[in-house]
Amino acid sequence: MVELTEMTNWAVDLIGVRKRYRGGVDALRGVNIQVGQGEIFGLLGPNGAGKTTLVKIMMTVIRPTHALGTILGRPIGNSRKLARIGYLPESHRFPSYLTGAQLLDYYAALARVPRKVRKLRTGELLERMGMDKWANTTISKYSKGMMQRLGLAQALMNDPDLIVLDEPTDGVDPMGRRDIRELLLDFKKQGKTVLINSHLLGELEMVCDRVSILVDGLVARQGTLKELTEQSKEYRVMVGGDLTSMDAEIRGLGGKITTGGVMLRGHDSQQVNALIDLLRQNGRLIESVEKRRFSLEDVFVKAMASATSASRESAPKAKKVNP
Amino acid sequence: MMQMWAIIVDSFREAKAKKLFWVLLAISTLVALALSCIGFDENGFSFFYGAIKVQNGIYQTGTQAAEQFFGAIVSNFLVGTYIGWVGIIICLIGTVGMFPSLIETGAVDVVVSKPLTRSVLFFSRYIGSLAFVLAQATYFVVLTLLVLRWQMGRWLWGYLWAIPLLVLSFSYIYCVCVLAAVWTRRTLVSLVCGLFFWVILFGVASTEQFVGTNESDGSGNVVIKYSMRGSIGKVVYVLHQILPKPSDIPVILGRETNALGSREFVEAIAPNDPDVLSPGRVHQLDVEQLRAEAVSPSRSIGSSLAFEAVVLVFACVIFSRRDF
Numbered sequence A: 001m002v003e004l005t006e007m008t009n010w011a012v013d014l015i016g017v018r019k020r021y022r023g024g025v026d027a028l029r030g031v032n033i034q035v036g037q038g039e040i041f042g043l044l045g046p047n048g049a050g051k052t053t054l055v056k057i058m059m060t061v062i063r064p065t066h067a068l069g070t071i072l073g074r075p076i077g078n079s080r081k082l083a084r085i086g087y088l089p090e091s092h093r094f095p096s097y098l099t100g101a102q103l104l105d106y107y108a109a110l111a112r113v114p115r116k117v118r119k120l121r122t123g124e125l126l127e128r129m130g131m132d133k134w135a136n137t138t139i140s141k142y143s144k145g146m147m148q149r150l151g152l153a154q155a156l157m158n159d160p161d162l163i164v165l166d167e168p169t170d171g172v173d174p175m176g177r178r179d180i181r182e183l184l185l186d187f188k189k190q191g192k193t194v195l196i197n198s199h200l201l202g203e204l205e206m207v208c209d210r211v212s213i214l215v216d217g218l219v220a221r222q223g224t225l226k227e228l229t230e231q232s233k234e235y236r237v238m239v240g241g242d243l244t245s246m247d248a249e250i251r252g253l254g255g256k257i258t259t260g261g262v263m264l265r266g267h268d269s270q271q272v273n274a275l276i277d278l279l280r281q282n283g284r285l286i287e288s289v290e291k292r293r294f295s296l297e298d299v300f301v302k303a304m305a306s307a308t309s310a311s312r313e314s315a316p317k318a319k320k321v322n323p
Numbered sequence B: 001m002m003q004m005w006a007i008i009v010d011s012f013r014e015a016k017a018k019k020l021f022w023v024l025l026a027i028s029t030l031v032a033l034a035l036s037c038i039g040f041d042e043n044g045f046s047f048f049y050g051a052i053k054v055q056n057g058i059y060q061t062g063t064q065a066a067e068q069f070f071g072a073i074v075s076n077f078l079v080g081t082y083i084g085w086v087g088i089i090i091c092l093i094g095t096v097g098m099f100p101s102l103i104e105t106g107a108v109d110v111v112v113s114k115p116l117t118r119s120v121l122f123f124s125r126y127i128g129s130l131a132f133v134l135a136q137a138t139y140f141v142v143l144t145l146l147v148l149r150w151q152m153g154r155w156l157w158g159y160l161w162a163i164p165l166l167v168l169s170f171s172y173i174y175c176v177c178v179l180a181a182v183w184t185r186r187t188l189v190s191l192v193c194g195l196f197f198w199v200i201l202f203g204v205a206s207t208e209q210f211v212g213t214n215e216s217d218g219s220g221n222v223v224i225k226y227s228m229r230g231s232i233g234k235v236v237y238v239l240h241q242i243l244p245k246p247s248d249i250p251v252i253l254g255r256e257t258n259a260l261g262s263r264e265f266v267e268a269i270a271p272n273d274p275d276v277l278s279p280g281r282v283h284q285l286d287v288e289q290l291r292a293e294a295v296s297p298s299r300s301i302g303s304s305l306a307f308e309a310v311v312l313v314f315a316c317v318i319f320s321r322r323d324f
Helices: A051-058 A100-110 A115-128 A144-156 A174-189 A201-207 A225-230 A244-252 A269-281 A296-313 B002-017 B019-036 B064-095 B098-102 B108-112 B118-152 B157-184 B187-211 B230-242 B248-256 B262-269 B279-294 B297-321
Strands: A010-021 A025-036 A040-044 A066-071 A085-088 A162-166 A193-197 A210-215 A218-224 A233-239 A255-258 A261-265 A286-293 B044-047 B052-055 B213-216 B222-225
Touching: A010 A051, A010 A193, A025 A040, A025 A051, A025 A193, A025 A210, A025 A218, A040 A051, A040 A174, A040 A201, A051 A162, A051 A193, A085 A144, A100 A115, A100 A144, A100 B002, A115 A144, A144 A162, A144 A174, A174 A193, A174 A201, A201 A296, A210 A225, A210 A296, A218 A225, A218 A296, A225 A296, A233 A269, A244 A255, A244 A269, A261 A269, A269 A286, B002 B019, B002 B098, B002 B118, B019 B064, B019 B118, B064 B118, B064 B157, B064 B187, B064 B248, B098 B118, B098 B157, B098 B187, B108 B118, B118 B157, B118 B297, B157 B187, B157 B248, B157 B297, B187 B230, B230 B297, B248 B297
Parallel strands: A040 A193, A040 A210, A085 A162, A162 A193
Antiparallel strands: A010 A025, A010 A066, A210 A218, A233 A261, A233 A286, A255 A261, B044 B052, B213 B222
């Protein structure tokens, strides 16, 4: 069931998306995701979290059990708006009998792009992807990286407002990945909205404005990278000598003795000063104080751990199944 | 319309990319060449454009037997065998993978995410598959028509009906393949279902003929009465009315080409041969001819198309509601 909510400024505004497959397996258990216009949004999560199911629901490949919300201001599956979306699916299989140029022309025709525009954009995009020399070669001869670049090109043939990319750097070499990152940043400059589903946290960190971490069919964390990483920060105070005799006092300040020093989680600098005072009062020599912000990977692992422990206590786990 | 055309063209490209497309064209060419290399002269007939000559007192230039020879080939071989079932089997093998390849994981995602309804996608793909058969049928029929014109000295225009009728006959079976394909997503299962359905149709048509009675009208002529014989007869009769009737297609085409009837055909290939044309055999041939004359093209094609439409709508509903 797909219902229309109030018009929003979100490019993607999904509320309570649920998907229950046959056999009663819940792939999504009420996902709420908002993607702002003109931003690059990352969708993270472990295998089976429901990321691809969510993307497929957005692209009408899968029918939701329940979904409220809008994409580009219209209900999910609205034909006119689908023409404004570019989509690169995960593990795509393109017709091997077509040439690169034929493939782009075919998919663009399905996206209702006029013939003249198709011809023009085919040349432009193949050149941009560095594949203009391969335009008339059947794609059965393409490497995986070339297929991925062609996939990206087909997603851009209709000059979309929203670009949905499922594992876009899968099989692409480091140079190609850098090209794709630059391309994504270009889209952002042009005011286009990008939603990326990827396992490669480091890459998402480099380009995404906001991310959502999906675990067991639910959103475990969502926000800007700054919001997510600011919440999780730690100080590492490196100290010479043995600290075991001070264990109770250090714990009292929220610290934890580690190899060569003390680790203090949080972002309260007064707590750090109190710890330093305590150490100096006890004659310890402070070697260094390091402020460390969590990486997206740290946030991801933390979200995974808390979601897993929560799900152990309550509901049965969501599992990914093939439809 | 742009989207439909793109899908139809793509389906045709897919079919053309398969070796079978060219193999089928080669077979058609060979059949036409084989037909063209048979000839007649004053002493008998010849093969390979006169390279091998066979003396014969019946088949000579100008004899009635020789004149009817090519007509017999059209009615018995080209229409009955090649168009009736060989061509259909080859076309089924060539097109049966079209729907499974469309709904293959990874391939279907891009297509169904485009701004077109799944029913448009489904029916465009179906038409695209038929375009493959249409191309093959057109090539074969036009080529053999030219050869027949050369051999017979006259145009057999009615033979052109073989093009749409072959496509029609193929579609009766193919719709079941499509239903199996969208249901199971497997090419082999789809092909087996189509062939099994064809066997069922053949069985029903044969049984329906068996339960019908052949009676003499008292003046020596044979009359067929389709009276029911018990409940099995009624079931078979109803099934025959509902199900497609591909076996009627060669009969309908035979009429359009003024092909020889069963008795005329035997008389043409074995004229004045009392062993071949025994009274019992003549009766049997007359019954076959009468049954052929009893076929109503509009009723046969109409009921078959109605069945095909129901199967396709059902397949389309499955396709439209499916998660990929």
